[in-house]
Amino acid sequence: MRGGVVNGAARLEEQFGARLLDRVEFRGELTYRVASDDWMEVLRFCRDDPELAFDQLDCLLGDHLPERTEAPFDVVAHLVSHTHGHRLRVKTALKEGQNLPTITGLWPSAGFDERETWEMYGIVFAGHPDLRRLLTIEDFEGYPLRKEFPIQGTVGGRIRTDLRGKI
Amino acid sequence: MSDPIAQLIFLIIKAILVPVLIVMMVAFIIFFERKFAGFFQGRVGPTYLGPWGSFQSFGDIFKLLSKEDLIPAKSDKPVFRLAPYIIFLPAFLVMAVLPFGPVGGEANLFGYRFDYVIANFDAGLVLFLALGAIAVYGVVLAGWSSNGNFSLLGGLRAGAQMISYELAMGFSVVGVMLMANSMSLVDIVEGQAGNFWDWYFIPQVVGGLIFFVATLAELNRTPFDLAEAEQELVAGYLTEYSGMRWGIFMFAEYVNLVVISGIVSTLYFGGWRAPLEVLDFIPGPIWLFIKICVFVFIYMWVRWTIFRYRYNQLMSMGWKVLLPLSILNLVVTAIVVSVAG
Amino acid sequence: MSEARPTLEELKRRKALSRQRVERSGEVMTVSMGPQHPSMHGVYRAELDLDGEVIVAVRPEIGNLHRGVEKLCEERTYHQIIPITDRLDYLASFVMNHGYCEAVEKLMGVEVPPRGRYIRTLAAELCRIANHIMWLGIHIMDLGTQTFFCICFRDREYILDLLEMLTGARLTHSFGRIGGVAKDLPDGFDRRCRKVIDFLPRRVAEYERIVKHNRIYYKRAKGVGIFTSEDCFAWRVTGPPLRSAGVARDLRRDEPYAAYDEMDFEVAVEYNADVYDRFLVRMKEIRESCKIVRQCLDNLPDGPFVASDAVHALPLKKNVLRDSAAMIQDFYQVFQGPLAPKGEVYRAIEAPKGEMGVYIRSEGGAHPARIHFATPSFYHGQAVPPLVEGEMISDMVAIFASVDVVLGDCDR
Numbered sequence: 001m002r003g004g005v006v007n008g009a010a011r012l013e014e015q016f017g018a019r020l021l022d023r024v025e026f027r028g029e030l031t032y033r034v035a036s037d038d039w040m041e042v043l044r045f046c047r048d049d050p051e052l053a054f055d056q057l058d059c060l061l062g063d064h065l066p067e068r069t070e071a072p073f074d075v076v077a078h079l080v081s082h083t084h085g086h087r088l089r090v091k092t093a094l095k096e097g098q099n100l101p102t103i104t105g106l107w108p109s110a111g112f113d114e115r116e117t118w119e120m121y122g123i124v125f126a127g128h129p130d131l132r133r134l135l136t137i138e139d140f141e142g143y144p145l146r147k148e149f150p151i152q153g154t155v156g157g158r159i160r161t162d163l164r165g166k167i
Numbered sequence: 168m169s170d171p172i173a174q175l176i177f178l179i180i181k182a183i184l185v186p187v188l189i190v191m192m193v194a195f196i197i198f199f200e201r202k203f204a205g206f207f208q209g210r211v212g213p214t215y216l217g218p219w220g221s222f223q224s225f226g227d228i229f230k231l232l233s234k235e236d237l238i239p240a241k242s243d244k245p246v247f248r249l250a251p252y253i254i255f256l257p258a259f260l261v262m263a264v265l266p267f268g269p270v271g272g273e274a275n276l277f278g279y280r281f282d283y284v285i286a287n288f289d290a291g292l293v294l295f296l297a298l299g300a301i302a303v304y305g306v307v308l309a310g311w312s313s314n315g316n317f318s319l320l321g322g323l324r325a326g327a328q329m330i331s332y333e334l335a336m337g338f339s340v341v342g343v344m345l346m347a348n349s350m351s352l353v354d355i356v357e358g359q360a361g362n363f364w365d366w367y368f369i370p371q372v373v374g375g376l377i378f379f380v381a382t383l384a385e386l387n388r389t390p391f392d393l394a395e396a397e398q399e400l401v402a403g404y405l406t407e408y409s410g411m412r413w414g415i416f417m418f419a420e421y422v423n424l425v426v427i428s429g430i431v432s433t434l435y436f437g438g439w440r441a442p443l444e445v446l447d448f449i450p451g452p453i454w455l456f457i458k459i460c461v462f463v464f465i466y467m468w469v470r471w472t473i474f475r476y477r478y479n480q481l482m483s484m485g486w487k488v489l490l491p492l493s494i495l496n497l498v499v500t501a502i503v504v505s506v507a508g
Numbered sequence: 509m510s511e512a513r514p515t516l517e518e519l520k521r522r523k524a525l526s527r528q529r530v531e532r533s534g535e536v537m538t539v540s541m542g543p544q545h546p547s548m549h550g551v552y553r554a555e556l557d558l559d560g561e562v563i564v565a566v567r568p569e570i571g572n573l574h575r576g577v578e579k580l581c582e583e584r585t586y587h588q589i590i591p592i593t594d595r596l597d598y599l600a601s602f603v604m605n606h607g608y609c610e611a612v613e614k615l616m617g618v619e620v621p622p623r624g625r626y627i628r629t630l631a632a633e634l635c636r637i638a639n640h641i642m643w644l645g646i647h648i649m650d651l652g653t654q655t656f657f658c659i660c661f662r663d664r665e666y667i668l669d670l671l672e673m674l675t676g677a678r679l680t681h682s683f684g685r686i687g688g689v690a691k692d693l694p695d696g697f698d699r700r701c702r703k704v705i706d707f708l709p710r711r712v713a714e715y716e717r718i719v720k721h722n723r724i725y726y727k728r729a730k731g732v733g734i735f736t737s738e739d740c741f742a743w744r745v746t747g748p749p750l751r752s753a754g755v756a757r758d759l760r761r762d763e764p765y766a767a768y769d770e771m772d773f774e775v776a777v778e779y780n781a782d783v784y785d786r787f788l789v790r791m792k793e794i795r796e797s798c799k800i801v802r803q804c805l806d807n808l809p810d811g812p813f814v815a816s817d818a819v820h821a822l823p824l825k826k827n828v829l830r831d832s833a834a835m836i837q838d839f840y841q842v843f844q845g846p847l848a849p850k851g852e853v854y855r856a857i858e859a860p861k862g863e864m865g866v867y868i869r870s871e872g873g874a875h876p877a878r879i880h881f882a883t884p885s886f887y888h889g890q891a892v893p894p895l896v897e898g899e900m901i902s903d904m905v906a907i908f909a910s911v912d913v914v915l916g917d918c919d920r
Binding site for chain 2: 537538539558561563586648651652653655659691722724725727728851900902903
């Protein structure tokens, strides 16, 4: 029961056909890539269709591939179904500065995930109720998980003596 | 030397000696609480200072005196400074009416009569209840004057809790008053003359239990220590108090503990009387001391064993369970006393 | 106390009843609980709006323990990431190692030998027992008594001594390795472990007896903090809170890893979805973990405890200075590290607090291109507003303790 969607994959492909831009099967896991315009619709179908029934969003994360110059950012959603026991990964590619609609309406657990993705990569989720910094300090500068952000140094953060007494 | 001068000298001696003894006792009781906590929890308590760690309280006092006296900037400073003493003094005043030996009778010390009580007050029990009510002021003012959300919440909770349980406390001691036919603590102990089966805890068992539970709430001890609930409100009304001011609060709490143990043993367990008449040769104060120690231990035992009630459950227990039961106890006692004479 | 299992509708009705106090008018007092707070399980900050005793709104704030783990991992080899995973949920370190190693082994296609799998199961279950005992102590301490906390910690010491004997450390074990574990069971471990596992269920039964039938605990925990299975799915709440809502989901049973498919154990499920049931679930899990540990000790297979995969796993230290092949392997593994194929994997395991998932994307080199830890406490910390809004402030402490949040897990 681990890994890929078995019958439901056919259902997904039948529904969306060519809008599923890419399909990868690796180590028993199934990954689909969709265009950012289809993001909301595909995920809603995954949740609501009774054969797929992906009732839990395991996690949503961002990714940065600077070598892919036309669309360097990725947003990856991992879905899991409790009723059928299968898993799915859905990805979408984004340009610099492009927005993606929020899926907190589908799974509220995406709230913190999307905040973290915005904070780390700078990907804006349109319609998110509370898009602000989560793990780093409020006026941190820069997007830490982007590849060009250095691992060591004082870019963006330093010991904030100016915040003493305010937090 | 004439009798009034002798009595004056005795009064001065008692008025100095009793508070000093109480203060010494409290210092050791604070240490014992920590030792007992350790034993209940499978660890040793303080062992560092003095034999068996017994000078720990003195070390604590020195440490607290050396701390910075922090008063929050926006607090009501006079009230902030006054609040600990409002809790502290009533407890001491109750000691004035608590008898620790026989009162009245013939001359027993150098030809003069030495009453083992500082003030033989006719309404000693009522004074105790009244002073307990004043202590509520201290708690509420401490919380309010600290000018902080947590403190205010804690102070109000504590105040409401203490007032609610005072009612049950008051009604349950009326049963004792009826049996002794007097409001004076001296007479109540006189009424328990004889052996331990003559003490009031047997006929007043319901009242005694209610009184015990109600005093736990008065003392703000677990299971009723919501006002100081560390886990929920940091320290409730004590949050802004540090250093020796906090020390005075703690001290007041333990003086209260000693005094209330004294009251419990006086009202229900014979006060300074021996459990068996053959043991009468051991003087009264020693018996009272032993009984106070026993009750202090029981209060500590309860504290380190039982969980804390949630606030609304605590209040509903006080109003819906203890108050009706204490009124029932009063009615039954009144009927029995008037019928049996 | 045996009642019919409540349906989802019944639970929703009970939840609405216990929280109907939200719609009260009046001014609210804003109180900040944390980040330094004796009960907040680490530096978690919750800004509460209180109307009297009732919580009207909660705004959680995390991030005080953020160490940038995911960024740090991007410049490290796959072996060097293992100590970093220790510090995620530091109360059950080996389980974090284990989850990470499972994901890496899935990516690289490494197979763990049977003895390695059994030792992993053994250590993971010991971590689970330690975590749940500590949870019990903290939960009861939050409700008012410190005595129980001290007693639970005394029992946790036995488990920590066992773990120290096995891994060398009490808290941050770093015991998992790609392909197996770091060391074999030491001499005397079997005997000592059996002794501990023999008396521990009796101790746990005693605690259960004290707490389960305690009138005050019952009143403070029954019907408090109801979070139905729908809520759990929506908010990605897994582990004991999900199992207390009637969903029999346990990744050790549903997506078995290590030696769990050869173990005979029951999944602890309760049906009332409140704080009391989460307590019962965790107590049952301690007992089942003791069973699993005993089975591991009884059926431990012989053989190597780490895969002898020269490309992906570290060699045994005792061979490194004697055998040239092992020396070359050690040099290769330490200086370059194993190379992963191009691709991405996601692997979730059952950590004591919930489901922990590890996502690794590799571009074929020695460092992961992207690694993400989907830790349970992150989502449980997010689920605090729907759990707590409408309850009273004293209940907040009990409910927050029952979902078991640890900030190392939450902030990464």
